[in-house]
Amino acid sequence: MFKVLEKDLLAENIYRMVVEAPLVAEKAKAGNFVIVRVSDVGERIPLTICDNDPERGTLTLIIQAVGKSTRDLVNIPVGDYVKDVLGPLGTATEIKDMGRIIAVMGGIGVAPMLPLLRAYRKKGAEIISILGARTKDLLILQDEVRSLSDEVILVTDDGSEGMKGLVTDPLRQRLESGEHFDMAIAIGPARMMQAASKVTKEFNLPTLVSLNSIMIDGTGMCGGCRVSINGETKFACVDGPDFDGHAVNFDELVVRQGYYRDEEDHVCRTLGEERV
C-alpha cells in the first residue's frame, strides 16, 4: 500500500499527486515510469514519474483523469492509499552532453519532460522549451518548465495564451531560422510527437520521444506494448519508453492505443460519465 501525501488539481481533470514509494523514489531516473493499480479490481496503469524525492521517499505523478481507472486514482483522498505501485520501470534515458536542446511538450507530456530537462540541465545544456495545450487553462507546470529552461515559448490551439497554433509551428520557425540545436525532445500525445518528429526529420535533428503504449505487467512479459521501431518490434516497457522519434511507427502506435476504446467508453457510460 502506498500512501497519497498530496493532491492538487492543476487544470480541468489534471491532477498532481505525491505518493509515498520509498524504494521506487530511491532508484528512479529520468525516463523511468511506474505501474499503478488503484484497487483489487483495478487495471494496471502506466504513469510517468514527474519527480522523485529519495529523501522523503516520494514520487510525484501527473494524472489526466480520462477514464474510469484514472478517475478512481485521482479520487483517492490524501492520507489514503494506492493499492500497488511498481517501478521504476523502463530503460532510463542516457543523458549525454548536449549543447542546445529544443524541448517540445504537449498536454501532460510536460510531466515526463521535467525529469529529462532536470537531467540535461545538470549536464549544462541550454534548453529552449515549447509548451503547448488546447487552451490557456491546460498549460500546466509552467513555472517548473521556466525554472529549467533558458527560454519558454507558449502555444495554444485557440490563442488564449502565447502563440496561436500548434507546437510544431514555433518548432519549425526555430529550425528554419537556421538556429543550431543538438537534439530535440518531443513528449505528448502520439500525434503531436509524430508531427514534431516529422518536422525535426526535415532538419536531421535527432529527436527523443517517450511512448505511452498500453501495458499490463511493464516488465517485458506480455508484449502488449509492442511498437515498431524502424520496422523492428520492440517492447515500450523495457526497451523504451524513450525511442528515436524518427524510427517510430506512430500510425501503428495510435491504433494500438485505441484498441480498447469501446470497452473504455462502455465502462464510463455504465458509470453515467463521459470519457474525456
Add this chain to the structure above:
Amino acid sequence: MIPAKRNRVEMPRRDPKERSSDFIEVALGLDPEMAISEAERCLNCKHKPCVSGCPVQVPIPEFIQLVVQGEFEAADAKIKEKNSLPAVCGRVCPQESQCEAVCVLAKRGQPIAIGMLERFVADQASAAKKSRDEGAQATKPEKKYPERIAVIGSGPAGLTCGADLAGYGYEVDIFEALHDTGGVLRYGIPEFRLPKSIVDEEVDYVKSLGVNVFTNVAVGLTMDFNEMLRSGKYAAAFIGTGAGLPYFLNIPGENLNGVYSANEFLTRANLMKAYLFPEYDTPIKVGKRVAVVGAGNVAMDAARVSRRLGAEEVYIVYRRSREEMPARLEEIENAEEEGIKFQLLTNPARIVGDEKFRVRAMECVRMELGEPDSSGRRRPVEIPGSLFTLEVDTVVVAVGQGANPLLTTRVDGLELNKWGNIATFDEAGATSIPGVWAGGDIATGASTVISAMGAGKRAALAIHEWLTAKRDNA
C-alpha cells in the same frame, strides 16, 4: 477380485457444454469413497518407483496408505513433508509422464491415479481446516540460523525454495514483481484448471511457515540485486523468475490489433480477471473466430479461455501433427470436448488486417513431416502451393517463451547460456556467483510447475548445506 485388478478411477468432470461458458473448475474431484477405493489399488510396493518418478520425491505410497485408512489430513501432512503445494500439483502436474508413468500397475495401463488422490487429500485437508475455522497455517519452524535469504520470484520454484529454507530454519524474503503472488500459477493457468483460491491457500501456507512475501518489487529495478548481497543483508539468493519473454512468429501483421501473445491474453484473463469485465477494470477482446498458434498446454489454455469468452470458432493452429503436440493428453481432450478445432500440419504465413488495423484473417500453409530434426521430431516442411486463408478476428501466439532479461542482465558476473537462461553448474542450480542459485524456467527454459518446484527444493538444500559449511569453517 484383488483391488489392483479393478479399473482406475475416472475423474468426474463437468459437462463440456455447461463448462465451456464459465470459468468454474472443470474437474470435480473424487469423493471419499472413490478415493479410498482407488487408494486400495495401490500395491504399496517396496521399491516405490513412483517416488523416484516425482521431481520432489513425495512419499507417495505412504500418503496413499493414509488415504486407505481414511486419514486424509494426515495424508496431506505426509505430502507436505516434501511438497508445499499439493493442491496445485494434484491439478497441474503431468503425472502421466512422471510418477504414474513408472507405477508398477502402469505396465497394465492402469497406474494408480496419484494426481487425483493428491488433489483429493489436499482439498479434504483444506476443507477440514476451514470447517474448524483454521487458516492454512502450519507449525512455524523454529528460526535456527541468523542468515537471511532472498528468493526472487513467487512462482512454483520460489515458493518451494522459500518454504524449504524456512523449514531448515532461515529467515526468507520472497520478492515478486507483480502485484500478486504465484507467478505462472496466477497469471498463466486459468481459473477453470486451477482456481485462484487454491493458489491463495497454498501461498498462505508458505507464509505461515514464516516466509515474508513482498509484491511490487521487481528485483533489478526496484532493488539492486548486487547491492542486496554486497550489503550483507542476504547471505544467499535463489533466482526463480520464470520464463517471461513471449516469442512471436515474426510474420507480417503481428502487431495488428487482435494479435495477443499467450502471456498477455492469459494475464489479462487470469491475473487481471478480465473475464469478469466490467466488474474488474481490465478489458480483453475475443472475437467470434480465434486462432491460437501452438499446441502446448498454454495454447490449450488460451483456446479454452477464448471459448469461454464467447468465441464461436476456436482453432489450434500447429505446424506438426497430433503426435508431436506438446500439451498433456488430458488438456487436448478437454479442449476437443469443448469444441476447439485442430488445424494440424498448418503454419501461419501472414496475418491480414482490415482498414482499421484489426485482424481479419490469417494466411497459412499446409505442412508435411520430413526428416527428424535436432529435437528428434520430424521436421515440418511446407507443401508448395498450399496457401489458404483462415478467417479469424483474433490471433493468440502461444509458441513458447524465452528468458526475460530484466533481472539477469542486471546481475554482475551472472553467466547466461546462449538462450539467455541462467547457466547452472550442478543439479542444485549453482550459478557463476557463489551464494546464488537459480532454478525453474529461468534456468531450464519453459518447463513444468513440478520441475520448477524440484529445482527450488534442490537449491534450498544446497543453500542450507553451503551456509552450514560456511558456519562450520568460520
